[in-house]
Amino acid sequence: MRPSLCLFIFAVLFCLSSGFALAAGAWKPIGPEGGDVRSLAMDPSDPSHLYMGTLSGWVYESHDGGGHWQQLAEIAGRDDLVLDSILVDPRRPSTLLVGAWLLGKADGGLYRSTDSGHTWSLIPGMMGQSIRALARSESQPSTIVAGTLAGVFCSYDSGETWRRISPPENVEIHEVESIAIDPKDPNIIYAGTWHLPWKTLDGGATWQNIKEGLIDDSDVFSIVVDSGAPSTVYLSACSGIYRSLDGGEEFLKVQGIPSTARRTRVLRLDPSDHSIVYAGTTEGLYKTVDAGGTWVRMTAPDVIVNDINIDPRSPQHVVMATDRSGVLLSEDGGVSFHDANRGVYQRQISALAIDPKDPNKIYAGVVNDKSYGGVFASQDGGATWQQRSLGLAGRDVYSLAVLPNGDLLAGTNQGIALWTDNGPWGAAGKTMVMVQKTLPPLHKPSRTASQSARQKASQIRNRKTHHAQQTTKTLTVAEASEITARVNSLSVTGPTWYAATAAGMYRSTDAGAMWEGGPVLDERDFRIVSSHNNFVFAADVNRLFVSADGGETWVQGQLPDELSQITGQAVSPDGTLWLSGPQGIWTSRDQAQSFQRIGPLPMNNISSLTWDAGLQRVLATSYASNLVLSFTEPESKWNYWAAGWPLRMAVSHGGKMMGASLFHGVVLDEEGTSPGGQRGVY
Numbered sequence: 001m002r003p004s005l006c007l008f009i010f011a012v013l014f015c016l017s018s019g020f021a022l023a024a025g026a027w028k029p030i031g032p033e034g035g036d037v038r039s040l041a042m043d044p045s046d047p048s049h050l051y052m053g054t055l056s057g058w059v060y061e062s063h064d065g066g067g068h069w070q071q072l073a074e075i076a077g078r079d080d081l082v083l084d085s086i087l088v089d090p091r092r093p094s095t096l097l098v099g100a101w102l103l104g105k106a107d108g109g110l111y112r113s114t115d116s117g118h119t120w121s122l123i124p125g126m127m128g129q130s131i132r133a134l135a136r137s138e139s140q141p142s143t144i145v146a147g148t149l150a151g152v153f154c155s156y157d158s159g160e161t162w163r164r165i166s167p168p169e170n171v172e173i174h175e176v177e178s179i180a181i182d183p184k185d186p187n188i189i190y191a192g193t194w195h196l197p198w199k200t201l202d203g204g205a206t207w208q209n210i211k212e213g214l215i216d217d218s219d220v221f222s223i224v225v226d227s228g229a230p231s232t233v234y235l236s237a238c239s240g241i242y243r244s245l246d247g248g249e250e251f252l253k254v255q256g257i258p259s260t261a262r263r264t265r266v267l268r269l270d271p272s273d274h275s276i277v278y279a280g281t282t283e284g285l286y287k288t289v290d291a292g293g294t295w296v297r298m299t300a301p302d303v304i305v306n307d308i309n310i311d312p313r314s315p316q317h318v319v320m321a322t323d324r325s326g327v328l329l330s331e332d333g334g335v336s337f338h339d340a341n342r343g344v345y346q347r348q349i350s351a352l353a354i355d356p357k358d359p360n361k362i363y364a365g366v367v368n369d370k371s372y373g374g375v376f377a378s379q380d381g382g383a384t385w386q387q388r389s390l391g392l393a394g395r396d397v398y399s400l401a402v403l404p405n406g407d408l409l410a411g412t413n414q415g416i417a418l419w420t421d422n423g424p425w426g427a428a429g430k431t432m433v434m435v436q437k438t439l440p441p442l443h444k445p446s447r448t449a450s451q452s453a454r455q456k457a458s459q460i461r462n463r464k465t466h467h468a469q470q471t472t473k474t475l476t477v478a479e480a481s482e483i484t485a486r487v488n489s490l491s492v493t494g495p496t497w498y499a500a501t502a503a504g505m506y507r508s509t510d511a512g513a514m515w516e517g518g519p520v521l522d523e524r525d526f527r528i529v530s531s532h533n534n535f536v537f538a539a540d541v542n543r544l545f546v547s548a549d550g551g552e553t554w555v556q557g558q559l560p561d562e563l564s565q566i567t568g569q570a571v572s573p574d575g576t577l578w579l580s581g582p583q584g585i586w587t588s589r590d591q592a593q594s595f596q597r598i599g600p601l602p603m604n605n606i607s608s609l610t611w612d613a614g615l616q617r618v619l620a621t622s623y624a625s626n627l628v629l630s631f632t633e634p635e636s637k638w639n640y641w642a643a644g645w646p647l648r649m650a651v652s653h654g655g656k657m658m659g660a661s662l663f664h665g666v667v668l669d670e671e672g673t674s675p676g677g678q679r680g681v682y
Helices: 003-016 449-453 453-459
Strands: 029-031 037-043 048-054 058-062 070-075 081-088 097-102 105-114 131-136 144-148 152-155 175-181 189-192 197-200 222-226 233-237 240-244 265-269 277-281 284-288 304-310 318-323 329-330 349-354 363-367 375-378 386-388 395-403 408-412 415-419 430-439 471-479 487-491 496-502 503-507 514-518 528-532 536-540 544-547 553-558 569-570 576-582 586-587 597-598 606-612 617-622 626-631 637-641 647-653 656-661 666-668
Touching: 037 081, 058 081, 058 415, 081 131, 097 131, 144 175, 144 189, 152 189, 152 240, 189 222, 189 233, 222 453, 233 265, 240 284, 277 304, 284 304, 329 536, 349 408, 349 647, 349 656, 363 395, 386 514, 415 487, 430 617, 487 528, 496 514, 496 536, 528 569, 536 569, 576 606, 586 606, 617 647
Parallel strands: 037 304, 131 175, 175 222, 222 265, 349 395, 395 487, 430 514, 569 606
Antiparallel strands: 029 666, 037 048, 037 318, 048 058, 058 070, 081 097, 097 105, 131 144, 144 152, 175 189, 189 197, 222 233, 233 240, 265 277, 277 284, 304 318, 318 329, 349 363, 363 375, 375 386, 395 408, 408 415, 430 471, 471 553, 487 496, 496 503, 503 514, 528 536, 536 544, 544 553, 569 576, 576 586, 586 597, 606 617, 617 626, 626 637, 647 656, 656 666
């Protein structure tokens, strides 16, 4: 069997495994710590032993009440599972159940572990169910109820077999977001849907809509029943928090929580004092000490709370799972919280840069973390990280570039920001409003015989028909404010700097003090820019633009017919242009007049290409593979690393490899292993 085929089969098997822990040899996450976490569960036999579910299919555990965490396993080996529900069997604490659902799809499943979360298997009876809630009966632990998009399901044998207990013909009891079981009677079940709550007194044989006192069309996110007084029921909805003293016959809306914070994702009763209730909302944590009479916000309003765990031995010990800020821990009943993210790696790294003069200085840009994100900097090779967000105002970061003087440029969703000395971030220069003048073609790309044969097919595709019909020259007319569009890519390798933005292509000839640019050939949304001497290559999703005079004039370049979408671009020092897409990788040595395909390769669906100055190689990564490919000129060979993670991009770091993972922060090849070896010729 050919080596490339062997490698391909290995990668497929690795991705399809039913669940795996961090494999030996896999690059290790090194930070920055934190990110999105979704659910918490306590080991009943040891309240210091906690489990945590994430937005990316991973299960973590802590043995010190949430102070430190370690990764256990990725459920089903996939990163698109949202783990909102974890149950620990009180009779066999090594047995766990996890309910999962998929973002953007009505799919998911129920997974079981019998070895404390190290390995997992899918329970066939719930395959494909989008599970949003799980609850176990206190009085009959073998009874478990699940809320799914399809309805309510029940198991009477600890999750081994399941049956639907909500009527299939009922048009209301579906999209079940929350479940609660009466602590004394397992036949009494509450189900909160995306449209009001329901209750059954007979294990699902009949159901009644319990909506008296609720604002109509309320999504019910959480339901809790007081174990000491089961007639007391709390529920949270998009319209607020409600309390019932008669088992849901009538609800009264509690006061004191602003309407802006009404999306309360979770309610928890203090295990020792049921008049104390915690409410985790989209605008912070609230607490009542008088059974809902009055409420006080205990955190900043930018904390989005997904789950809460309270230690029954010491109720002052409160742990929260949150969006963006990861795990927060309080030792004083919520009066104060501190970061408890040691070992939690859930950041979405969108940009990665290393100072070429000091490889210990690493910079990572993140998305979706608002005030808890921005840019993180490490001065010690990733051992510790410091957040650099002052001045970014919660902006996402899509590209980073270290300048020759050590300053840092960040391309954000709202322009270019500059970090100098000790900050804060500020606008990187001003822009010039530009107009375009149409000029004669710079050149007509020559066609080989094979290209001529493809001419008819190319004419059908609009992205290729006008590659030499016109060029544009940009002319300055007036000064404006700074760039405010999303900046997807930066190139600062020469005296002229370039920025690919959602408002066009921009360039600066004075180290960023002034930027000029705009649309090119009617195109605005540029994704990637690379430069070599005076040649500049800029791409949107399906078109390539070439400038031979430093961005002064542009022409649309020819693309390979097989390439359906541009996902990556790089230029090596000899001027070779590299392009990638779902179908593979191509190179051009004549400024995009013709292309040669590289292959066969062990993976397609390439998501990024990077010229790495440390290795003097082009590095390729894929969201669909755990491999990193490297290409060296002029030997025309490819090598690989098995990173163990799908990566957004990869770079070398002091002789080792480092990557920006999709959900787990920066990952490092700590062992400094060499590539997998020569594996192909192109």
